[in-house]
Amino acid sequence: MxxxxxxxxxxxxxxxxxxxxxxxxxxxxxxxxxxxxxxxxxxxxxxxxxxxxxxxxxxxxxxxxxxxxxxxxxxxxxxxxxxxxxxxxxxxxxxxxxxxxxxxxxxxxxxxxxxxxxxxxxxxxxxxxxxxxxxxxxxxxxxxxxxxxxxxxxxxxxxxxxxxxxxxxxEYEVLGAAHHTDPQWVDSYYGEIKEDRVKVERGVKLDGLGKAFLDNFTALTHKVLAGLGRGVADVSYFLVTHGNQDTHRKYLAALGVDASRSVFQYDRDGHLGGADPFLALEELEREGRIASGDLVVVATAGSGFTWGVTAIRRT
Known part of the structure; x- marks a missing residue:
């Protein structure tokens, strides 16, 4: 499945x-x-x-x-x-x-x-x-x-x-996932209608959102992998939402993961929202870098703020 x-x-x-x-x-x-x-x-x-x-x-x-x-x-x-x-x-x-x-x-x-x-x-x-x-x-x-x-x-x-x-x-078995919402950040961004069009506005800017990204990504990663009886060393690739390159690199560093075990496409395009991980997966396949049995962790996030980690395995 x-x-x-x-x-x-x-x-x-x-x-x-x-x-x-x-x-x-x-x-x-x-x-x-x-x-x-x-x-x-x-x-x-x-x-x-x-x-x-x-x-x-x-x-x-x-x-x-x-x-x-x-x-x-x-x-x-x-x-x-x-x-x-x-x-x-x-x-x-x-x-x-x-x-x-x-x-x-x-x-x-x-x-x-x-x-x-x-x-x-x-x-x-x-x-x-x-x-x-x-x-x-x-x-x-x-x-x-x-x-x-x-x-x-x-x-x-x-x-x-x-x-x-x-x-x-x-082609990829979905092994497990975990998500978490921290509602203290809910008003950080919101939509407002301007001249009949919805535009994103920034609310009160609280300190610590970057740390929240890092803490949630790492905690959820360990949670999902523990549920599978696996560890960080067992993961072939970490595919991360392309919202912020610094957060991406800090997440890998917090896990002790070399950048070669991820995909960086910031020089290719902008942030495509939820489509980011599939653009990264497509690159791995195109370059022949992913093989049968490889475990892949997908880290995503969205306003609210919600963070999610999903584990998939190439069959």
Whole structure:
């Protein structure tokens, strides 16, 4: 049981550090610390996050032609800001793909939502409730940022999508997961409607959020591995959400893990939300760096703040 296959879809738009510099007033040199890629993927005119998710799912199902009437669950995971209020992107994608016999709904947990949805889908397939489940992970993060606010920590928000097929015949077995929300950080960021568009605002900035990321990631990692009877030394790769490169490196250091056992794509694109781990996994596969039996830990986080760690194994 687990991840049978996955596919990615990227928008056609690009935004450069020069563009962000002009809008924000920050120098290109300063922005280079947040955006070492120099440019990042954004939705172009006429593109939507759910459309990207549909494209990723269509590509996935073309490669894995399972009977559509055997897909009993379609989950759409993200921030809950789908672009259209009071509407279901999961149902819309099911309609467009011809999936007529599934339960379709959304999983909102920001950049942690993707792996939450993967675990939910895996649990239902494992229980025999459904033969196959489809998880779509997509957001329109770049459109939620107002560069004039000066909230530079958000300036790497980019757009992208992943679609994941959960089946009994799996390429990656989902071994376990743990999540934790510390609600003291709930008002750190929130959405506000400005000129008919939702933009992210920063609340009262409390000290210690960076430490909370590190403490939660390490504690959850040890918890998940202990539940499997494994240790840090047994893990081949640690795939970490690409929200902050310093946090990524500090997490590895806290575990005593060399950077070669992770994937760094900060010079390739921005932060793609819940799709980050699948872009990293795709790199490992493309470069032939992952083998049968390899244990992979996926560390994700989202506003709230919630942290999650999921363990998967290449079959």
């Amino acid at each position: 687990g991840i049978a296959d996955y596919a990615l879809a990227m928008p056609s738009g690009k935004l450069s550090v020069d563009d962000v510099s002009r809008e924000s007033g920050y120098t290109v040199e300063k922005l280079g610390q947040i955006l070492p890629s120099g440019k990042f993927s954004v939705l172009a005119e006429g593109e939507t996050s759910w459309g990207l998710g549909r494209d990723a799912a269509a590509r996935l199902l073309a490669r894995n032609p399972v009977p559509l009437d055997e897909i009993g669950l379609v989950l759409y995971a993200g921030s809950s800001e789908w672009g259209t209020p009071f509407w279901s992107p999961a149902a819309k994608i099911a309609q467009e793909l011809g999936i007529a016999d599934a339960h379709c709904f959304e999983v909102s947990n920001f950049c942690n939502a993707g792996m939450v949805a993967v675990k939910l889908a895996d649990d239902q397939v494992r229980a025999g409730t459904h033969k196959h489940a489809l998880v779509i992970i997509s957001d329109r993060l770049s459109q939620l940022v107002e560069y004039g606010t000066g909230y530079i920590e958000l300036f790497n928000f980019a757009d992208g999508a992943a679609a994941v097929l959960i089946s009994a015949d799996a």
